[in-house]
C-alpha cells in the first residue's frame with residue numbers, strides 16, 4: 055500500500071505543556087496531561103511516491119510555511135523518502151488555539167508510516183509525532199494521555215467528563231506557541247517556578263483521575279493554566295492571547311461555581327475557553343457560556359489516532 059488515510063483528534067491539556075528542554079529534539083521542559091476531543095478531527099491522506107511534494111489543506115494548495123513543515127516531518131520519518139502527496143482536512147478552525155497542530159501531526163505520522171509500508175508501535179508513533187509538534191504526541195494515544203519526555207502514553211481511565219469549548223475568536227493567533235514558549239522561557243521571572251511545580255501538578259492530576267475527583271482535577275487544571283499564563287504575561291514583550299470576552303467567560307465560570315455547579319476553565323495559546331465539567335452539568339454550563347461565545351461545543355473524550363484506509 056503506498057497510500058493511507060489516518061484520523062486523529064485534537065487534545066486539550068488539563069496540565070499544560072509550555073517550554074522545551076531540547077529545542078532540536080522537541081523534548082518538553084514540563085510534563086503534561088490531556089484529554090482528547092471526540093467531536094473534532096483531522097483526516098490526512100498520504101501518497102508515498104508522487105511526481106512532486108504537494109500538500110493540500112482543505113482541498114487547496116497549502117500555504118508555503120505549512121507545506122514546508124509537512125515536508126520536513128516526512129523527511130524525519132524517512133530521510134530517503136520519495137516525493138509525497140499529502141491531503142489534510144480539519145473539521146474545526148486551524149491555528150486559533152484549538153490544537154490543530156496536535157491532531158494534524160498525529161494523523162500525518164500515522165498516515166505516512168502506513169503509506170510507506172512500515173510498522174511502528176504506538177509509542178514510536180507518539181515519539182515521531184512529537185518531533186512535528188509537541189502536543190501531537192498526546193493525540194496518538196488519545197483519551198487521557200500523559201506526556202513526560204519522548205512520547206505520551208494513555209491512562210486507562212474510563213470517565214465520561216465533558217469539556218465545554220467556547221470559541222470566541224477564530225482568527226489565527228498573533229504569536230505561535232513555539233515562539234511564545236521560547237519567549238516565556240527566556241524572559242519570564244516566573245519561569246523557574248513554572249518548571250519546579252509542573253511534575254507535582256501532573257502527579258496530583260493523575261491521583262484525582264484515579265479517584266474520579268472532578269473538583270480536585272478541576273482545581274489543578276485551573277492552577278496549571280494560570281501559572282502558564284503568568285509566564286506569558288510576565289514575558290518581555292508580554293504575550294497577551296486573551297480577548298475581553300475571555301475574561302468575561304472566566305468570571306462566568308467562577309459564577310457557575312458560586313452557584314454550586316462544578317466547572318473549571320482552561321485555555322491554550324489563544325482566547326478560546328475550555329471548561330471541564332461533569333456530563334450531567336454540561337447543558338447548564340454551555341447555556342451559561344453560550345451568550346458570551348461565538349460558538350460552544352460540548353466535547354466528550356476522544357479515542358486514539360487510527361489508520362482508516
Ligand code: 2P0
Nearest residue numbers: 067070071187188189231232322323
Ligand atoms: C498544551 N500548548 O499543553 C500547550 C498549552 C499551548 C498551550 O502544546 O512547539 O503546537 O509544536 O511543540 O504543541 C501548543 O504547542 O508546540 C501547546 P510545539 P505545540 O497543549
